[in-house]
Amino acid sequence: MEKVSIREVFAQFFEGAVFAYGLTLLLIYALLAFFSLIAVKRYKRLDDLQSLNDLVASSLTPGITVLAPAYNEGLTIIMNVRSLLTLNYPNYEVIIINDGSEDTTLLQMEEEFDLLLIDYAYNERIITQPVKGVYKSKNPAYSKLTVIDKVNGKSKADAVNAGINAANYAHFVCTDVDCVLHKDTLLELIKPVLQEEKKRVIAVGATLRLGNSCDFDHGVMIRMRPPRQLLARFQEVEYIRAFVMGKMGWSVLNSVPNVSGGLGLFDKEVAVSAGGYDHQSFGEDMELMIRMCRFSLDNGIDYVIHYLPKTLCWTEGPATIKVFMRQRTRWARGLAQLMYTHFSMVLRPKYKTMGMVVMPYNFLFELCAPLIEFIGILIYLFMALTGVVNWPYAVILLIFVYTYAVMITTFAILTDQLAFRYYKTWKEVLLLCTTPLMEFFIYHPLTVIFSIKGYLQFLGGKKQSWGNMQRQGMGTKKI
C-alpha cells in the first residue's frame, strides 16, 4: 500500500476544503443574484402601479419620527436639518440629537431655527448618557423639529437611543445627519409596512449610494453620478452588490441580516423592547437588527424585514485609504462582536432562518472569509516557496475566482440598471462596469487586511469612540 505523508493529507484536505468553501460561497452569491432579480422585478411592478400621492393626502397615514444624531457636524448641520424638514410626508417629526458636540453644531441650530429650551417630559426607557436639554422652535414653520442636547455617549448608538426615548410615533427612521435623503424616503419606507398582509414589519431598509460626485441643490440630490475617485467608486460598486443584490436577495427569504445605520425604518415598540441600540457595539445597526429578530422570535412575534432596491439615501464615502481603513476596521470589529454576543443563535431551529441560515452564513462567509483568505495566501506562499504549487492549475483557479467575482458584481449592476437606469450617460455606466475588473486586485485585498486588523482590535479590546469620518463634502453643491 502506498504511504501518504501527513503533509500530503493536509495539503489535499486544505485544497478540497477551500475549494468546497469557495464553491459554496459562489453558489450562494449566484442564488442571491437570482432572488434579487425576482425581488427587484416584483418591486418595480408595484412601484409602477401604485402612486404615493394617496399617502401624502391621507389622514390615515401613520406618523414617523426621523432620528438624526449629530456630533461635531457644524460644517453642514443647517443644510442637513433643512433637508430633513422638507421631506415629502404628511405626518412626521425630526429629532436631532446633539451628542455633546464640541463645535458650534447646537449654537448654529439655536440661531437658525429659533430654538427655545423647553420643559420636556423625557422618558428614559432606554438608558443613555444624561440629556442636558430639549429644544423646540418658536417658529411654527419648524414645528416638526425637536433638538435634544445630551452628554457625549462616545457612540452613535447612545445618541439614537436618546432620540428613540423622545420619539412620539410608532415607527422611527434612523439616519445620519450628513446623509442626504430622497424627498419621498418616508413614503417609500412606510409603504411595505402598510402593505404587509400577515406579519409584523419590524424594519424596512433601502439602498444607500455614495454621493461623492453627485449634484446636490440645497440638500436635494438632483443628478446621480458614479464617484470620480477610484476608492469611492469601488465602494459604490460594493454598495450596489451588497444592497441591490445581497439584501434584496436575502429579503426574499425574509433573512435580511442588517438594515443599514444610514437609513432604516424600525418598529419602535420592538426596538425598545429589544433594548435599543447597543452603545458598546461597533456595528450597532446590525446588532440591533439581530437583537430585534431574536426578541421577536423569543416572544412569538411573526416578523418580517423588508428591503427596497431604490436608492433613497446618499452618503459620503471615505475618500482616503486612512479613513477607509478606520471605517472597515470598525465594521469588522462590529461583526466580530456581534458573532461573539449572539453565537448561541447559530444552528438553533428556534431562531428559524436567522439561526439556521443568516448567522451561520455570517460566521462562515462574512467573519471567517478574510481569515480563510489570509491563511490561504500564507499557505500558498509557503507552498510556492517549497515548490509544490502546480502553477498552471493555480492560474486556472485564480482566473476562475476572478471571472466569477466580476460576473457577480456585473449582475448586480445589471439588476440595478434594469430596475432604475440610474446615471444619465453611457460613459458613467461604463465607468462603473469597468470598476469590478480592478476590484479583485486593488480593493479586495485592502478590505481583507482591514478586516483582520479589526478582528485583532476586537481581541485586544481597543476603546470605543464616535465613528465620525473626516468629511470633504458631497458632490457638487449648487447654491
Place this chain on the structure above:
Amino acid sequence: MFKLSLPDGPFAIEIASILIGVAVFSTLLAYISMLIYRLKGYVGQKRADNTIPLVDNLLLEKVLLHPQINTEIPKVEMVELAKSFDIKELNPGWAKHLLIARLVNYRKNVRGNIGNAIRSLFIQLELDSVCLKMLRSRKWYKKAKALYILVEMEIVIPDVTLLPLTNSHNHHLRSAARLAYIKLSKNDPFKFFDVVTEPLLQWDQVELFRVITSSENFSMPNFARWITYSSNKSVVSFCLKLVVHYMQLEAVPAVIRLLDNKDHFLRANAINALGKMDVDEVADQLLHMYHNQPIICQTEILKALGRFRNQQAKEFLKREFLHSNDFNLRKHAARSLINILSKEDVLIKELMNNATKESLMILKHCMDPLIKF
C-alpha cells in the same frame, strides 16, 4: 490508507474551467443586456420627449382652451375634437399608452367640466377599449393597471367582469378591483364589505378612504351595519374611521356596543372614535371599565376624557396622573386634565405646587404650546 472523497486537483480544475467559461459568457451577456436595455430606455425617452409635448399642445389647444370648456362641450363637437388626435404620431401602441398616461394625469388634477371633457375625449378616442383589452390580459399587473386607469376615468366596468377580480388570489389585483368596485359599481358599492373575508390592509384602507371620501356619486350608508355585523375586524376598524369622518351620530350605538368586544384593538379604535365624536355620555362607562383594560385602551380612554372636557372626570384624571405606574399614561392624564381645566385652575395650581420633579416636568410639558404630543 487515507482515502479522501474530496475533489482532487484535476476534478476541481475541470469544474473551474467550465465555470470560467460560464462566468465570461454571463458577464458578456450582462453587458449586452445593459446595452440593449439602455438603448431601449433611450428610445423610449426620446419617444416620450416628442410625444408628450404634442399631446399637451393638442389638449391645451383643443380642450382646455375650448370656448365652451366652462359649460359643457357638446357631444358632436367632442367627436370632431377627438379627430384632431387621430394623427399618425399617436397611432402606434406605445403612443396610445403615453396618451392614456397623460390623460390620466390631467384627469387626476382637474375635476368639473374640464375633467368631464377629458373623460369624454378618452371615450371618444376609444382608449377605454384599450384598457378593457388590458383587463383581459393573463398578467395580473396589466389588469391592475387597467383598473386604476378606468377608476381614474370613471369608466363603468360590468360587475360580471369586476366581481371575480375582487376575490383574486393576487392581493394587489384584489385591492385594485375592490377600489374599482366601490368607485364604479352602479349597484350597492359597499356590497363587498359584506363578503370580504381577507383583512383590508392599511394601504387598502388609505386608497379606499380616498376614493370614498372624494366621491360625490353615492350616498353614504350607515356604517353601523358593518360595525355591528361584520366578522372582519379590519372592515369594522375601517368603518369606524368613516363614521368619524362623516360624524355619523346614528352609528354611535353600534360603536358603543364595541366597548364590550373582546379584541383590544377594536375596543381602542371604538374609544378613539367616541372621543373624536365627542360622545360624552359614555364617560361613566369608560371610567368604569378603565382598570380592566390593557394600556392601549387605557390610553384611548384618557384621551377621550380629555376630548369630552368632562368635569366629572377630573378627579379620576388627577388620580391617574399622580399614581399611575406608566409614564405615558401619566402624560395622557395630565394632558387631558389640562384640556378640561385652564392653566389657572386651582387644581392645576395645586398639582404644580405639590408635584415631584417628574410630575412637574410632565405638567409643564403638557402645558407648553410648542409641544404637540
